[in-house]
Amino acid sequence: MIFDKMANASDYFEEYPDMKLVAKFAEDFEKNNLEDGIYEIDGKRVFANVQSYKSKPQDEEMMFEAHKDYIDVQYIVKGIEKIRWAKLDKVSLVKEEYSKGKDIAFYEGYAQLDFTLTKGTFIFLEPTDAHLPGLSADKDTFNRKIVFKLHI
DSSP states (O other): OEEEEGGGGGGGTTTOTTHHHHHHHHHHHHHHOOOSEEEEEETBTEEEEEEEEEOBOOOTTOOEEEOSSEEEEEEEEESEEEEEEEEGGGSEEEEEOGGGTOOOEEEEOOOSEEEEEETTEEEEEOTTEEEEEEEOSSSOOEEEEEEEEEEO
């Protein structure tokens, strides 16, 4: 897990070369303000999901999620969002959808850390990182976020 500003993305290029594609797309996005939707960057290997939504308080229905085939890079373009985080081995599996062609499983448990993402920040989440995104920090806000998917 990495939590940083997109302005520092080049710090990770050597270890994670696909971060070059992420940084370039984020830079282009700032210039072109693309619509919500999925954008292929390098076919199915690297793509971006641009989203607009309102953050909300955590409730008992919400679960952590984790992915097996893709790394998530969640980048806030506008707004503020809290993401709860836990190591995958510290939460309990509730439901998996890997066998249904999806790259997601859901978990119950307690957060080990909370991260507050603001404009220009990102969190880099590997398959061992359970996360609960989209939460209100202090109040509900309208957010724009790009979730980059980097195939492992």
